[in-house]
Amino acid sequence: MTAALLVEDLHVADAKGTPLLRGASLQARPGVPLTVLGETGSGKSLVLLAVLGALPPGLQAQGRVALAGTEMLVAPPQARRRLWGRTVSVLPQEPFLALDPTMRALSQVAETYRLVRGFPRPRAQAEAEARLRELGLEGTGTRFPFQLSGGMAQRLALAILRAADTPVLLADEPTKGLDAPRRDEAARRLRDEAERGRAVVTVTHDVAVARALGGDVLILREGAVVEHGPAAQVLASPSHAYSRALLAAEPSRWTRPARPPSPSGPPVMEAVALRKSLGGRPLLREVSLTLRPGELVAVLGSSGSGKTTLGDLLLGLMRTDGGEVRRLPGVAPWRFTKLWQDPPAAFVPHQRLRQGLDVLSRRHGIPFARFGSGMERLGLAPALLDRLPAEISGGELQRFALLRALSLDPVFLFADEPTSRLDPLTQATVAPMLREAARSKGAAVLLVTHDPDLADALADRVLRLHEGRLASAGCHPGGPLGL
């Protein structure tokens, strides 16, 4: 069996000659999913673009990319483009953005049949309807993309790809922004495609996706392949140190926290029968919650379930529609604080970090030296102080955010998906830091996440927010029960 896609010793460098991809080789075979696993900046997306023959102008590529007999690095643009939709198709990163916002779902599928495969209109229509049905999208043909949920948009994109029915299917971070159940569903559907006899190449940063897909796995780090082999083997017993670290960074493999002391003292934060509607839709129906000093409570919920709203209501960043929030009396408002999901967004973009800490120290009369010791504990080099937020990594920035929050002696910390935008390895360093730092200050932490493994790994108590109500989702072994 010949490979549908063959990449040999692919090198890509930018205009200045900086290498971005250093000798990647891979082959994709029909029926066997291939997963390219790597962190941000590992060069995994470049592999896809090179395969498509759509590298941005200014990048130089060497090596060999053969797609169904066409040499993609040397073929003229027209020849490369002729393969699109016929030999190769792409499942885009965020399907919602990749669908034409002004065209109905069915037309977006049917036009592939009509214009790419040359079917007459009635047949194209019928085929398109069949594809929608296959993917559970019956009845949505007349909808526009914005009327579809994230999962439906992805299925619609898949329907379009099925219509093209190309031998090679590329998927670019297909689970970006999806929560665990939808991530697993997306992976399952890609595996289905492979089982239909297509060569499926998936690029992702998520080990769970690689595991769900099976097939072959290729681990990429800083433009070089560190490990390559069948998923079962690579994910079970990785040979390379980086691969091992990557796998160990999965929250499910973390060492569990030591049994916390029973929380004592008056509640820091109490919510009684909170209600909140957004845009006319009831989001929180009746939520009650008590947090005591030193405990870390995780609230699990899918996107849009209202978990961030809950935290913001507790902090007073939003007004409640009903119910009551009781805070520990006599405590300055800034000692109830927050960590944001997207670290760069939580810093003033034009302010160097030193400046930001400086205004903070002046506002609250904190000696600047205190930040120095804190940075040391959080593993932040002093040189970072003179950078702009955009110039340091997300992990470093989130640690600065933690530093900033802790310097105010918080009694309550609302951590809103604090590690979801971080690479797995970084998450594995930052998340425990959050737990330890909060515990050392005796602050209560409300951790909001969509990742049950992360919640399990960090929290003393795990609650699930579903349809506007909180329910216990089990608890850490040995941890205190109840609400």
Added chain:
Amino acid sequence: MSGARGLGAALLLLLGGLALLGPSLLPDPALQDLRSALQPPGTTWWLGTDHLGRSVLARAAHALRFSLTLAATAVGIAVLLGTGLGLLAASLGGLADRALAALGDATLALPGLLLVMVVVAFAPGEILPLSGGVALAQWVHFFRVARAEARRVLALPHAEAARVLGFGPDYVLRRLVLPELRPILLTLVGFGLGTAVLQVAALSFVGVGVRPPTPELGSMTTELLPYLPEAPVQALVPAVLVAMLVLGFQLLSADEGQKP
């Protein structure tokens, strides 16, 4: 600095220099010599003379200074008023915000020139009502931008962060909103200055301008329009200067606006 921006700066520098230095170096712009009316450009009068025998160059230099001052005053008022109300609306929110936005929408629906004309009719030929009128026509643009940008920034996590960290609204507006707003405002100011120059020129054209003998670019063109066939240079110079001023402002700000 890109080519366009450089060209814009050079144009404005040239015109600004003429406006700044011209009046002290050139003859009195009100000095008339009726027997030398409509002289073509030459060694005595570099840009010729107008219908009253006045030096077009001297008048142009004064007119430039006048136009620049007036446009700057008008846009200054508009920026202060518009930005102030915009920030106020965005930070107050609720009913006050909606009322101000509705006022802005209603103002926007009226042609700017109409507003200026109504205000100027108060005191024909006075400079302050003229700049006030232009400001009245322009504030709403600054208001809309300031309000939208302030709302955007105030909803960002870093503004929320500042509030959570104990900073007051004053700090948030000054340190977080204004720096983001500044480049957009600068672009808008550039276009606003150009528009102000054009609006005053247009007002002069319909007969609501400044008092004689104040040289003003719009009224200079209007006065010389009947003489276009016999004195084309003199009649075109003010119009060209208006175009160059506006062009300079636009080039300077267009580039600013394209920055990421």
Added chain:
Amino acid sequence: MILPRRALLAAPGLLAACGDGTAPSWPRIVAPGEFAGLDLSRAGHVLGRMGVVETLVGADEAGRPTPELAVSWAVSADHAEWRFRLRPGARFHDGTPVDATSVASALSHAAAGVSVLARAPLAGIAPDGEDVVVFRLHRPFAPLPAFLSHAGSGVLAPGSFGGSGRVDRVIGSGPFRVAQIHPPHRLLVARWEGWWGAAPRLPGALYLATGQGETRAVMVESGEAQIAIGLLPASLARLRRRVRVAVASVPTPRVRMLKLDAASPFFRDQRVREALSLALDREGIAGALLRDATLATDQLFPPALADWHDPSLGPSRQDLAGARALLEAAGWRPGPGGIRQDALGQRFAVELRTFTTWPELPAMATAIQAQLREAGIAVSVSIGSSSDIPRGHRDGRLQMGLFTRQFGLVPDPLGTVLSDYGQAGGDWGAMNWHSEELLALAASLGTTPDRSARRRIGTILREERPVIPIASSTLAVAATPRLRGLRLDPFELRFHLQELDWPA
């Protein structure tokens, strides 16, 4: 989506009302005057010139009364009663006869409204039989025939007036009748076959009010219009060089002048008023702005008014030294910044009001400003509405005004002189100045046409200078050369369309 479509459909319908019905072969006349309504106080100047409405009396080029709807007239021995005999056979455009009853009713209507007739000492207008109209006066008033030739004294048929006495439609008696009228821009007239005079050759004509002088010039140059009335001096010079356009001009009894408040501390002294006159370079102004230095004048009455104008007086030349000496003598000494001041330290700084209805006025004000500055007088120029001058006269705030005055408003300037230089001065004449001698002379003119008395009135005004004349006017007209029989009316009462021919 229903509303916009309906709005779009409605638009062409509205346009049809004013776009259709223009025969392309009818000449188009562009002139500055817009008309704000249908009644003669607003539209008389257009309806009269277009030959729609006629008056009892016309005027020849010299301003002498000529028969029109009246064939003859006479005044009683005590000068208290005028009798006008109507033209037999004259008919209104609706076919009704122009009889004494309808004339008396129309003119009574005019005299009760805003019109020159309202300024005549009328006691009553009544028909006497079918064909005689009798005007009874409070006191002798020689210029009555001239007043009756003004456009506002036109004769409209009784059918013109609606229930409330407002003019609903225009039914005149002239050689042309209204085909379409759309204030304030457009009047289309068609030949009226029932006219008493020789039938006009033109089947009709179109009047278009066009405010901008340059636009009028360009329209006639490009053939878009056949006659352009009132050309700017600058356009005139250019049009004269064109073959496609014939240019004609005629002196008119219109004078540009400065009005001074003779009661103000600045202009109380007659020497100061004289100094102002000496400081002005009239020939410079006329040459540069009017393109004709010979229009410069310091007489109130232009050459067009032969009975009043004194040709023996030469043009007035600028005499700055003389002006300065007079100002010194009147107590105005040089002060800081070259501006004179009086013994109390009052600066000689005054406001000059003018307006843009005549485009040359602002430029002229600017020239005057510069020239008076040479004599040490600071003038600020305020450009507003023409009404600023009568209003300033009434509330006493006017210091100087620059305007043009039509002495042939009625072809006999006596009426204008009486209203402008009477006991209380006049809105468009003297302010806080009067002369007993002039009043006596004017009163005597109510009964006797005396040329020397008229000249003497001119001399008094020239010596005492309640106003300072600057330049007289010409009426310039451009027309396509194919148009034959064009005759200019210095009094701007008629276009004489009935004498025009425009062979294809």
Added chain:
Amino acid sequence: MMGVVRILLARLAQAGFVAVLVGTVGFALMHSLPGDPAFRIAAERYGPDMVDAAAAEAVRAELGLDGPVLPRLLRWLGRVITLNLGHSLVSGAPVLPELLDHLAHTAMLAAMALALALPLGLPLGVLAGLRPGGAVDRVVLLGAVLLRAVPPYALGLALMVVFALHLGWLPPAGFESPAAILLPALTLALGVAALGGRVARDAVMAVEASPFLRFARWKGLSEAAVVRRHGLRNASIPVVAVLGLQFAALLEGAVVVESLFSWPGLGHALVHAIFARDVPMVQGAALALGLGFVLLNALADALAALLDPRRARGTL
């Protein structure tokens, strides 16, 4: 359809605000203006030769200009709702029919300007946007900036001199022959074309960089199909939105251009009414301009909603 209703309601509210703003501010301003309205009106009615105190007094008596201000303002606001705008102080004729006539002329001029501007500006803008930084782009950008810098009256005059005087192709002014609309419309159109081209360029650039256009290419559609099915419609959404907003600028230009070309539209009427202190006419004209702007924006909204289903469903 909820979205469309919401858009229309918002526009209706804007229209209401415009009416109240114009009514109140216009009324207050005109009544605190220096100068006696009776004199101004008399000057406009009877011409400067006949203006005198007697005429002004007659006007004052006829129109009752001395009444208390507040009741008059309230009465006017009340009448506006029934589309009764009162009578012109100058001509004595009802304001509404006169306004409609002017409005029709201005609407025709604006429509013609658009009809000239769009075929001129949009294709150039699209070409420029397809190759940003290319020769067409540079020329179009420069042309657009230059055109927007030249004062409209100077542009109009230049066109008049070139096309009417030197070439003799078009009538220079007036509103008699159908061709007379071309020059004023062209004067306005050049400015709109410059702006439209610029907006089209940016829109094309944005669509060109959008993930959905890339996906459309990756689907295997030919370039022509990509542009036709996915490019044009999406790029036209911002163009429609911005052009709707820019109508205010077009109407503003109309004031000057109508004066220059003697086009009997709203702008021309407005200038006259302001000079004459004809309060009902000023208010009527300002109201017509303001409501016209709101109506056009509503049309632009509706068009955008047709093009962009997100708007129609109220999610944007």
